[in-house]
Amino acid sequence: MSGYMAGVLAILGINVIFAYGIYLTAAAGQLNLGGAGFQAIGAYAAAILSVELGFGIVSTIVLATLAGALIGFLIAFPILRTRGVYMVLATFAFAEVVVGIILNSDTLGGAMGMIMFDYIETPAVLWTAAGVVAFVFYLMSTPIGLAMRAVHDDEPVADLMGVNNRAIQVAAFASGGALAGLSGALYAFYFGFVEVQYFNAFLSIFVLLYVLIGGTQTAWGPLIGAAFFTLIPEALRIGEDWRFLIFGVLIVLMMIVRPEGIVTRDAIDRIVARLMPGDRRA
């Protein structure tokens, strides 16, 4: 595996984990436009634990993931007081505040960022990503996943059917925060440094786009979305500016052709029906 390939795959792995973090909240009907804030918390938690406090790599990553979960849990209560556009913008405000605090903090390195001493290689990132994908697929097949889907589709009806909406939404924020935090910790260890400028508003927007364009109906969505938008720009070997221009055109076209995302429940059912003609599940 060439160094270039390894780099692309590691970024893909980190983006996939990050996208699943945003997907978990989206699957429960909440758009999280503050992804960069959660990822920054994971990355900086990893930097402090590893560099300042001397924790090992594995325990640092686990604790950074828990930090993401804790913040997601705590922020869920004020954010869930708001609805619709207000909620989307409240998550956006949360990310801006997190980045602003890091930028103004001397212990966190401010605009200079922090340098990591330990580092991990591509395979570690990819195995973690595979574990996360398996976990989310499993989660979506459990009653909890079904309850999330019910809350996503129709809150009052889910409530009538005995789903505890508030618990599901809080759990979605906490677990989403955990995965975003995990992706941040992996980012810090893989690249060997964290700088706050990376965690900007465009990062939050892009990761939400991965999820929405991949499709929020099934657990395939974020995987396909993140892969599509990480690998396609690499395949288009052209200038940076042209890449983003084409990215924008693809987004507009995609919304015209497949407004519900690349992968939909309907599409999966049809593929299953074609592969297994005897299976009447669809």
Add this chain to the structure above:
Amino acid sequence: MLIVQQILNGIMLGGIYVGVAVAFTLTIGILNFLNFTIPVLFMLSGMIGWSLSFYGLPFGLSEPLGWLPSLGIGIICAILASLVVERFTYRYFKAKHGDATEHAIPLVSSLGFLLIFEYMVLIAHGSDPRGFHTPFGDLDLRFAGLVISIPQILSLVVSLAIVAGLSMLLRRTQLGRALRATAENPDAAVLMGIEVNRIVPVVFVLTGLLCGLAGALFAVNYGEVSPYMGDQVGTKAIAGMVIGGLGSVWGAIAGGLIVGLTETLSIHFFGATSAQITVWGLLLVLLLFRPKGLFGHNAIGKGKF
């Protein structure tokens, strides 16, 4: 005296945010659509205005134009770009999927257009900020030790006048009544004989006009434009809109001014990078106690995405 000066500066800065915040609140109030192309429409009018005053019309059709016609054409281009967005985001999905706002489709599409317009300008002109020269570059009004720049006063007056005119339009005219009916219930509006398909482009024309004008005023005020000028102003205007309450024109004015004041006072007391914490922190705390903003309507902006 320094603090009074800072408050004045804050109000002037808020005046720029007001126009953009009103554009945001209008599209959300009437169409329930968070239009992310608004920051680039603001940028387009400034950058196209600069390009015309520096190079003249494309393909060597003319000498460099004066600052006023340049900015005028810039504003027209912002309106045209807004109509392009309408054609490919809102109208299309409205026709095909019924109540498209149920999904986040127009929102995602508008993010696509944000990238398209921003990188078109970056490819054409690069990322450097460009100076924009007007005859009244440093025309200041000095009064009891305070410095007020005349373009800033003018721009505040112009944005408030536009918003007051808009408010009159919504309240008094036939068109305004049709817009408000569409905002309340598009289906019922159709039954009442309002051609909703003709009303929607009006919202986008107003959006383009407000953003284009704000961009032109920004260019005149600060004497500098850049492809990124919309990002900062756009996000601060969003904060202003949320603080004021979605869908409320006067709320957007109050919110825009509050954000401008918070920003300058925060920079004055806590340093250059503190505004990000104070502005967005204020928003979060406010939403905690008033989840619909200061003057927000109960029903607006809370629908499911």
